[in-house]
Amino acid sequence: MQELFEAIRSLETPRETESFFRDLCTLSELEAMAHRWEVARLVEQGLPYVEIAERTGASTTTVTRVAHWLRHGEGGYRAVLDRATS
Secondary structure, three states: OHHHHHHHHOOOOHHHHHHHHHHHOOHHHHHHHHHHHHHHHHHHOOOOHHHHHHHHOOOHHHHHHHHHHHHHOOOHHHHHHHHHHO
């Protein structure tokens, strides 16, 4: 996994990043990641989990899992959310 993270860190442009992920992941995998990111953004806005599930089509289990990692994970969601609002 470290080699993958190093490869991601080496990407220099948005286009390069998009191309890398399109080659690396299936469309379903990318959609799943985009879906979790949308859930994280809505959790951060303080919306009720049921409303997030209804808006996104995610299960309440997924919403709960994303919320847990947002609050108790490694800080990845938090770092990017903070940058997005800066």
